Structures are given as structure tokens and as C-alpha cells.
Amino acid sequence: MKNTFITTVALSALAAISSPALATDTVRLVVTPKHTSAKGFVSQASVSQGGCVSTPRGTADWCIGSSNSSNSIRVQATSVSGAEKSIVNLESHGYSAEEVAKLLSDDGRFGTVEADVRVSTAGSPQVKSQSLADGAPNDPGFEIYQEDYLGARDKYSAGMNVVPEWKTHNGFRDGETVDVVVMDSSFFINDDVPYYSGASFVTTGDEVSKDDFAPAQSALDAGEGVCNGHGLGVASTISALTDNGIGSAGIIDNARIHVARVMNCGDGYLSDTARAMDWLAGDEIEGVTPYQGGVGVVNMSLAGESETCPFYMQESIDKLKALGWTLVAAAGNVTDDSNNYAPGNCEGVINVGSVDLDGTLTYFSNTGTSIDLMAAGVNIAAACSASTESNSECYWDGTSFSSPLVAGLFAAAKSVTGADSEILETAFKTTAYGNTVTGCVDGHCGSGIPDLTAAISFAQKSMSGELNTISFALGENDNCEQSWFIDNFGGSIPMCSLYKVTFFSGNISEGTHYELVSVDASQTFETGSIDVQGVFTKAEMYLPAIDVVNNKYGVRVCDASGCDDEIFDMNVSGAQEEDRPAACKE
Known part of the structure; x- marks a missing residue:
């Protein structure tokens, strides 16, 4: 039987980390x-x-x-x-x-x-003190490493396009406020990371008091010098105030951070996390005020060895998923199979592994078929103490800090688009760039490193019905360009009856392909006879012989094991007779 204690924060320097003595009686x-x-x-x-x-x-x-x-x-x-x-x-x-x-x-x-x-979440951060250059944003911690993972995707190997979206959306301050719940330990007060509410769900003793106790209203635990500020650091990664001249930059300012203490000094039991989830679902927990926020994002930078997701945990997860919550968890840091660690191996949880700043799989990250996304997991700048003086931030390693990066992305995308959890999960998984993650076994690093810009665009198109489209191939060209294409290629290619077909906004996940299907216009995909028009390994192509008058079109997502049952409608509004290119009407 495997030991059920796991260290979930890897340090940049190898150090002996001992687990607490477990009672054998x-x-x-x-x-x-x-x-x-x-x-x-x-x-x-x-x-x-x-x-x-x-x-x-x-x-x-x-x-x-x-x-x-x-x-x-x-x-x-x-x-x-x-x-x-x-x-x-x-x-x-x-x-x-x-x-x-x-x-x-x-x-x-x-x-x-x-x-x-x-x-x-045993371990402590690596603290770095070095001179900082001026930059934008002006948070001192930003210019050391943060742009390596928050910067533009085309410039940084681990970049997630956060900085370009800051500029587009005023640091996400123009969007809707999003509730983010951080389930962790060691929450200290820090002016750079305002907490909206908090409560403790811990039922085990800490380093100060060895006695077990019940849930309580205060989420603050043992002070500095006893614990390492892990929960503060995680919350800071998501929502440290940006461009205020102190600390580091969080992904999204426009979030209400609710802290749920589920461990003491980075050590605890998974049932306390399940109890915190029940609280979010509306269950009454004695000694704790009912949750006052809205449905949003949960981050769990913790992991425990469990070959299956425990029933009590899955039950609590299912309640939150039914309400529309997005749940994000750290995969763990022992270079093992991620399927053996909860809560990341539970259904409905976004399980996050880690990469180096060059986009390479970190030596410590768990990987496996339960991984959904990867994010930077080394030198993550975040708060770790009550101090807000210059250079007071710490630099953390571990999937514990890859997870809040992804949670912050979900919160930012939700703030901008208002999309629900299902759309956002599909958006991030479909648009992530997995083929740049080196050192991974096929399929064991999920969809790869997320792209916030692409995910926002995907979600917006999904909500407007423009995700899967069929339109005239020449429809995007002006009349002069249309005539040129017809004059030069019309003899060999039927330009006026050529259609541009786009699946999922031009994105396709590694290892997947698409089926274009049709059904008689008088029927539905649920009741009609479905015809497969073609199988495609690209998300964008040009096809002749599309008949939008007599047929309805849809797309199925497939992989080596087969195709999903769900058929997504193709938007054919750009392929109607009134949209026919002007040069084709002459």
C-alpha cells in the first residue's frame, strides 16, 4: 500500500523534505x-x-x-x-x-x-533579492521572471498572452467581477492581496496547537516564522494588485478572493477540502458563515496520493460542477503518474502540470492522462509575507503555482466574456499550444500551455454562434480581388462555388480530427439520417459542393478512440445566396 502523504511544492534547490510523523495507533x-x-x-x-x-x-x-x-x-x-x-x-x-x-x-x-x-503543500519558497529595472507594470517582481510566463506567446516559450490582454482590457478592470476561492493554508494579511472573505475548514492540529478542532470563521493560521505563506502566495499569483509599485503582478485585479483554509502550515486531509466545497454549494457548516459570493473559480494547490478519486471528494465536486464552478488543481511534484493523485484525478477538475520558463517539462511535475493543461512552475513571483516593501516578493516553484496561473486565466476570461465553465474549459483546452512542450510523453501533458488571447476569442465566438462556420471562399475579398481570382483560377477551380469551412475558430487539439456531417434541412441531427461529408485533420479548408439550401451541416470532434456524440451546428449565414460574392453575380 502506498504512503498517502505527498509533498506538492518542489524547491528550485534539492532539499530533504520530511513528512510529518503519522500516528500509527x-x-x-x-x-x-x-x-x-x-x-x-x-x-x-x-x-x-x-x-x-x-x-x-x-x-x-x-x-x-x-x-x-x-x-x-x-x-x-x-x-x-x-x-x-x-x-x-x-x-x-x-x-x-x-x-x-x-x-x-x-x-x-x-x-x-x-x-x-x-x-x-510542504516546502518553502526560494527568496531572491536583486536590483529591479523600471518597467510596465511597475510591480517590482514583474521584470525578473513574470514576463516569461505572462508575456506574449510569440515571444516567450511559456508565455500565456496575459500582458497583451492586460493592454486590451485595462488589466481586466473593465470586465465583470469574478469570485475566486483559494483552498490552501498559510494566509497572511498583505495589502497587495486583499481578501474579500474567508473561513477555516481544518479539523487537524497545526504546528502551534496539536489538538484537532472544528471549522471556524477565521481563515488566518499560524503566523510568519511558523508557516511559509503558501496560501498568500497562491492568492497573490491570481490577484495581486497590478501596477501599484509593490510586490508582484497578479493575473486579474478584478476578482474577489475568498480564502478557504483547508490545511495547517501546508498539511492536512482531503476531506477538509471536500467540506469547503460543500460550503460553496450552500451546505451549512457549523461555526462558519454561509458563503456570500457568486459562482466562479476554485483553486486547489494541493495533492494527496490516492489511486482513485475518493467518493466523498467526487460527490462534493459534482455539486459544484452542477452549479457552474470551474475547479483547478495542482498535479503534484513527485515525477509520478498524475492519475494517482487527488483531487487532480477527479472528474470535472482541471489538472495542471508544470513547465520550465523555456517551455520544457519540469523534472518534478507529475504527468499522465489526467493532465489537462500545463503552465510555468518555476520562479513564480508572488507574495509570501505581510511585508509590501520593495523586493519583498518570493519566487516559488511547483505545480502549486502552475495551478493558480491557470485559475487566474479562467477568471480573466470569465470576466471579459461572461462565458460559463463548460465553454471556457473547451476554449482553453482547444486553443492551448501543446506541441511546444518538450519532454512529454504523448498525451501526458494534456493540451499544453494555455493561450489567453485565443481562449477569449474562442469563447466569444462560441457564444455568438461564430465558432464553426461555412462561408463563400471569396466572401472576405473586395470586388477587385474577387475578379482577379476568378480570371486567374476560375478555369481550374470553381471559385464562385467554393466555400471556406472553419471548425472551432481554426483550432484543433493534438491527436484529434473533425468530421463534417450533414442532414436533410427538414430534419435534425437527433432524428435525421446523418451523412459524413469528410474527415479533416485541419481546422480550416476550402470545399466545393456545399448545399446550404437543402442540408444542415455540423461537426463532430474525434480522436483515435472514435467521435463524440455531440454534433456542433455549422453557422452558414455567410453562405447564403445574398452573400454570394459580387464578382460571381456579374
């Missing part, structure tokens, strides 16, 4: 009363009904709902979709948490019982 379990059986039937169980299960050797009992579980922490959910979850600490009697959980779960009286997953 107790096990921590998560009990989810709502249980879906293998046959698909849903049954309800209540921890309060209690009961005991004997150890395999019959020498002791594990009891839930009795004095044997007096340390259990009860969290009552009040939303319709919620389910009561309990954290239970039991004597191990020589068995692992996984073994105890299986025995209790198989008993059938308690619902789904799982070993809680140990998560961490």
Missing part, C-alpha cells in the same frame, strides 16, 4: 451516508444509528456512533443535494486506514467509508 476515515451500490441502487445510511464491526482476528471492535468514535467531527448538510459526511478517528488495532475503511464500508450500515487522503 489511529486511523482517520470519511463516512458518506449516501451510497451508490454496484448495481446502481441508492441507499441512505445514518452514522448516528451506530454499530460495531469486529476486527478480522476478533480481538477488538471498531464502533461508529459510540464512545469509540468520540473524536468524530460531524458536519450537517442542509442543501437538497447534500449528504451528511462524518470524519471519524478510530483505533487502528494494527490495521491500515484502507483496511478498516473497507471492512466498515462492506458492512453496509454506514454508507461509503473511505480512508481520508493526506494532502500537503
